[in-house]
Amino acid sequence: MSDSPMNPAPTSHARVILISGPSGSGKSSLAERSGLPVLQLDDFYKDGDDPTLPRLPDGAVDWDSPLAWHRDQAIAAIRTLHERGRAEVPVYSIPDNGRVGTHTLELGEAGAFIAEGIFAAEIVAECREQGLLSDALCLRNGALTTAWRRLRRDVREGRKSLPVLLRRGARLMRAERSIVDRQVSLGSYACAGPEAERRIRVADRAGRFTTV
Template sequence: MDVVPKQHSPLILLGGASGSGKSYLAHRFGHPHVELDNFYREISEHTPETPLPQTGYGEIDWDHPGTWNCSLAVDAIIELLESGATQVPNYSISTSSYDSMRGIELNGGPLLAEGIFVSEILAPLQRLGVPVEAYYIDVSPASTAARRFVRDVRERRKPLLFLLKRGYALFRADRDIRARHLAAGFSPVRKKALKAMLAAATA
């Protein structure tokens, strides 16, 4: 059965490499904004019996969709659209764990959802009949890498050596990240054009 939103709140998914500006645009134009990165799995789930994906250098690969709880994210968005409210975890990147929960309510839209695994959520939502628009923020890999590194160091997200290794790996993977989003059904849009589009939607 198709999901019928409680209010007129179009759902817009914003995709892009880490550091491309997804959070900035969603914070500015989303009413409300769902941070899908809050649905990361906790480090406590990484056990010998149920290991999380790992990088080639022996760290948990937090850029692998296996470290993210897609079904929980889908359930939260569906509940938000159907009932007008939901609870989402507050995920601490520095500790890789939840530290609390917080409520989100619809307030007229547009409803924006973004995160590095947002491409994983489009197909499940479409299968449930959710009306959704999906855009990929097209920016240069070099500028994205610079913004990402400055942000991650400023916010002390992970140890510096880890950030350097991850940053280099993501820079090399930028083309593949873009291709994955486009294959999932996202439309590539330059940031300036997307910003104008979102501004018009909230005017």
């Protein structure tokens, strides 16, 4: 049904809480515990046969590079959620290296919504400039804790073969401090889970108040 004066487009104006952090830092678990609608930014990865995917020196795809991700599509989805309260978003399968469908994400009465993923910090400045941003957080833990959580998750979900997971895990563990430093430099606030949960609750309450 098209929008018209008789059928106006739904509105929301809820703003986004961007949650970044190294892979395995607990972003998805934090988002789930919040009870808020969640946009999974990993669903905006490029398909595995995309010729623009970045490569590591050994020829493997560098899935940890922002160039492996559809940044503009992610921002467009956040903007649509802010303006309309719902958006059709992709569903990406990491084991299949590609999109396998779409689904409709609806915000309902939430005062804020979460967009989480390892590339979330890459869009902090643009979301702020467009008036879409409520808060930007970077989850941080000890490198060993993050590495263990990441390996357990990736093996459980069958994301890649074990040798690939071990090589990637070792590389990310060495790079963890620089990953956090970069995300902070892009505008995210580094904190552990309990403080992140408090800030999320504050953002949601503030959003509900301002959108009434």
